[in-house]
Structures are given as C-alpha cells and as structure tokens.
Amino acid sequence: MKAILVDDEQLPLLHLQKVLERDIAGIEVIGTYSDPLMALEMVKNLKPNVVFLDINMPGISGLEIGEQLQAYDSPPEIVFVTGYDKYAVEAFELCALDYIMKPVQLNRLQKTIERLRKRLKSDHEVNVEPKPLITIKCFNHLQFQYQDQEPRVIKWRTAKARELFIYLLHHRNRMIDKDTLIELLWPECDLSKGVTQLYTTIYLIRQTLKQHGLEGITITKGNLENGYKLSVDSVQIDVEEWENHASQLSPPSLHNAQVYERILEMYHGDYLGEHEYLWAEYERERLRRLWLQLAKNLSNFYFEQEMIHAAVKVNLLMQSLHPLMDDSYFQLMRLYAMTGNHAAVEEQYDLLASRWEQELDSPVHPDITAWYVAWKRS
Template sequence: MIRAFLADDEEHALNILKLLLLRTGEVEVVGTASNGFDAIERLRALRPDVAFLDIEMPGMNGVELAELILSEHLDIQIVFVTAYDQYAISAFEQEAVDYLLKPLEKDRLAKTVQRLKREAAKQRPSPAPGDNPVLRVRLMGDIAAEGAGQERIKWRTGKEKELFAFLALRGKERIHRDVLLNALWPEENYRKAKGYLHTCVSFLRKDLRRLGFEGILKYEDEKYYLEPGAIETDYERWLDAIRAIKQDPAGDRVEEMERVLSLYQGTLFKDEDYPWAEDEVRHLEQAAGELRTELAKQYERRREYGKMIEAAQRQLAHSPYDEEACRLLMRGYYAEGKHDEVFRVYRQMLARLEELEIEPSEKTKRLFADIRMAKPGALSE
C-alpha cells in the first residue's frame, strides 16, 4: 500500500483527489494540508511514500514545497497537481515522478499510481559505512566537479553549470532565490525565471545524485546552498594558501610561493562571462599578481636573478602595464649584465603607457636613470 500525503488549498479539489486515490485500492492517504507551511511540518513527521502537491498554494507554493522536501532528503516521491498547461508543466516536472492536470481523470491517476509503484521498487544504492565523500570542484580555468571515482558532472545546460559555479564560489553562504534569479536571468520576468531556476536545480540534483552526492544541494527559507564539508574547491584552497603566506610576510617563503603558484590554473571561470563574478575574478587575478611580484622580490634577495626575471616576465604577461614588475625585470637584467635588455624593457613600458596617454612613474624613471649611470644603488628598491 502506498502512503500518500495531499496538499491543496482548495478543499473541494483535495476531497476529490483523496476519493479517487482511495478507489484505486492501492493508496492510503495518511495526511492532508491546505498550505505548504503546514505540509512540510507534517511531511517531516509522517514520512509518506508520496506527496501530491498543488502548485498554486498561498505563501509557499507546491514547487517551493518540493524544494524543501528534496533539500531535506526526506525520500518522498512528488506528484504535482496543477491546472497549468503543458508549457508551464515542463518547468516543474523535472522535480517530480509525475504530474496530474485538473480536472483529475481516473485513468490518468491510475497510470500515476503504477508509476509510483515502479519507482518505489527501484533499489537506491546506499553509501558504504563510514563513507564521507567530498566533491572535488575546479573553478579556476574550466568548471568541473568530480566524485571519488573521478567521474565528472556532464553539464546538461550552460545555466546548470552557471548555477553550480555560483553556489560553489560562495561556499557556505546561503543564497536567496531572488539573488540567483537576478544574477542568472536578469532579463526574464520573475515567474519564468523561477521556472528556469527550478529546472536547473532539478538537473543539478540529479547529476549530483549520479555521482553519489544526493542531498548536498540544500534549500531553506527560500535560500540555496551546498552542504558545508561536502565540497572542496580549488579556489578556496588557493585563497587559504595565500592567507597563510601573508601571515609571515617577512619570511623566506620561496618554495611555498612556488607551490601555490603552480596550483594557479588560470583565471576564475575561464572562457565564461559571468557578470556576477567580476569582483571575484578581479580579486583572484590581483592576488596572483601580488604573489608573482613578491616571489620575484624573494628571488632577488637570494640573488637568483634568472628566476627573478622569469617571475617578473610572468607577471607582465598577465598585467602588461604593471610598472613594479617592469622595474623588477629591469633590475634582474641589470644584475645579470644584460643592459640591452634593460633598455628594451623600458622602451616597451614607455610604449605601453603611451597608449594610455600617461607617463611612467618617477620611481621607474629614476631606476632607469640610475641604471644608465651605473650607480651602485640601482638594484635597491
């Protein structure tokens, strides 16, 4: 016998559905509610096999209620009951085992019951005792997420990938639904954007489940987030390493800096244009630039001028107008006796700055003048 819970704010519709389900002889109605808030409390206590949810309910509608059921991993199948046409249903059916159109039809309901029985018969794989897998996420460069078996999510749509990237970047932060709507679908009307979001959430939950991470995408108080401790991103690891280096700015941290820079696999969300991530992209590039510059200075203190030159060149490749990197490169070439290279680097910087219609700083001019005069202090900062 299938244990069912019904939620609908129309008492007449609720009674008709209850009667039709009982007449199948295969369904026991264990509870009802007229709104989503009462429904979620009773669902937590009753734990039925299936919840029949009307989409249009005041306060918390059926789709939002389904989000809570899935987020809390209540292991309850969902059937939407709606008066929407086929176009509207397509935005919601991803979350459900089935849907029923009002007015209800006996034969259609019988098919839904059979589908519920088939779904219930499927065995869900259980994690091994003691398993606590972590989803490994790459945000620097291409976006990727893989489980313990190195199987990766194959993104169904670009928006599914963008939704995941947004949540993974924000870490433990709980993101309000409307913030996601404004970030991912800024030009769409509110109702249509909500439908797109629910579809993407459904896709993402299914793909995470396939990798063995069911239930890590949470929804509470109209906010989405990924379960803390369930994912590990290269972005957060990199920022942690940067923070550790900054705690001891005066020490010789060359090897640690080299290791951290080797982890830098490119800009955040390479080849993607996410306006909502512009601040994080800029912050990451700035942190990487500061690290390359500091590494060049550390090489200079060690008098490893070849490595100093390489580090300064890498920074200029990322930031062609960086005068500090230019000065480091000039000092490195000067220390190796490559005066022609010093002049070349200075002329290149003059040309670049001229494009911006600005003059080089007095510090850069003074360094070049000191090198030309071969003054002993030319290598000092």
C-alpha cells in the first residue's frame, strides 16, 4: 500500500512518516511534500493508494487539494490530518476516508489504516477491469513476472520457438503473413518444408505457454491460414508501460524531477538487448534514444540548477547503460570541475579515451579534448 504525505510543517510530516514506517505493516511512504502543488503533480504520476493531507497550509488549503485529487481519473483515498476539528464536515463532504487530529496517535492511525485496507479490498472486488496478473519484461532479455513473484526466464523447446514468440509479441495484435515468418526464420527451406517448420514451432509455443499458465497470451490463425497473430489479455508489457509513463512527462522541474528519476530507473537495459535480433534493432535504437533524451534533459536541468549530486547520479546511470556515449563523460568532467575534484575529471577523460580507442578505434571528440586541455591549463 503506497502513501504520500503532505504538510507544510516539517516536524508533523516527519513524525507521521516515522509512525507509518516504523509501526504500521504494509505501508510504503513513496513521497513526503511540504509544497501542496508539487504533491498534486506527484500524485498524478506516482498513483499512491492514499494521501495523508494537512488542511491548514499557506496559499491553498488541504480541502482544495482534496477536491482537485477527487477529480483525477483514479483518485487516491484521502485522509485529512489537522490540528483543528472545525473542518470535519467539509472533509467528509469530499468523501474523505478519515479525519485525524494532530498530534497523530498510533492507536487512532491503526484504525484509519484498517478502514483503508477494507476500502481498497472492496474497490478491488468490484473493479470490473482486473489487475494484470502477468508482466512480460522485454528490457535487456525476455522474462515473465507473475503477480507478487520474482521475474523468471522460460525455457523454450528451441531457439526458433523463442524467436518466433518474441517476433509475434513485438508485432502483437497484428496478423503476420506466414511467408514473412518463414523467410525470417527458415530462409534456407523451400515453401513446403518452411510451412511444416512454422506449424510445428507454433505448436511448441502454444504448449510452452500452456505449461507455464500463460493463458492470457494467445496465438490465432488468420483467415485462409494466411498468418498468425499474438494477442494479450490481462498482461502488461514493461516496455509499453515505460513508454506510456515517459510520454506524459513535461519538461524537467523541481516538481517532477523525482518522477524523471523513477522512469529512468525503470529502463533496465536495451529492448531485447541480450537477444540481438536484427529485426528488433530499429525499436531498440528508438527506445534507447528516447531514454537518453530524457536522461540528458534531466541532467541539463540539474546542471543549470547547480544540483551537483543529483546531476552526477543521472550521468553515472547514463554511463553504466551506454558506456560509449560521450555526453555523460563530458558532463561528469564539467561537474567534477565545478567541485574542484581534479582527479575525477582526469579519470573521466582517461576512461572515455580508453573506451573509444578500444571499442571504436577513434579518438575523443575534438570539442571535449579542447575543453579538457583548457581546463588543465587553468
């Protein structure tokens, strides 16, 4: 159960966080905010189950924030936490789950959490759209994650069965002509033998899906047996989810920087990176460029704000995932120079020069070298 806490006063905010994390099982505090407008933005992106919300705040009251939260497509439960009881009627008119007086007492908070659990359970039972039970993970390599379990790799009967499944998944919800599939996987076979190989491999895939309880993934044959289509039901795909989140981002700001960081960390490696299928290269490169652009945007924002530690963290992440992209090395050199860490500047330049020479047989970009030489002389 995920919670966000909002209070313009730091002491009550820290106290509530401490009580929730220390004494209440099953609660994860995913954000604490003293700026209510920032909290509104974060709720939209982080989608907590519950928001603990102070009422008396400068600029905008907790009641107004609660009203705006209720207008969201999937509004969180709201628990008002305040030092005054005169707002109780207005709070419950907003359908708030509860209204707690400060200072927050553990036994009172436990009653609120029990009420929250019952409400969430009830909402889940009447929800006509079931939560996806399986996630297909395509970052780096193919994995399947059953609800509340660790991701796992499925053993396929043949390498061709695995590639055909991934190809159909890549083109999900589209009918793929059988000739295209045969040309992709069995180009050396004549048509008759290729058709036999295709039918056999489709059979093996269906058996593997059934064996592992993946009934939400189906492969159907087209009219006149002209091809195959893979469809998913109650299944989510990590790449699809990641791109949906990324597409909703506005330019980096203090209000959404944490959201950027979470989305960058969701990218666990290139799309099907370990499988190295040539037909996936366009999508792999497209997603890689999207991730890098988000990372550069956040890095530049942190750099402009002189948030050195945060900027270093983003660029080290860029470097770990894409060690041949020179942007992160140059940005780290500039950041370390700002802090007077001469050894780290030299280390980054030497590391870049070494990797480019070994992997690309190329010298460092002249602009970076010129900056480095000028810095050494200064």
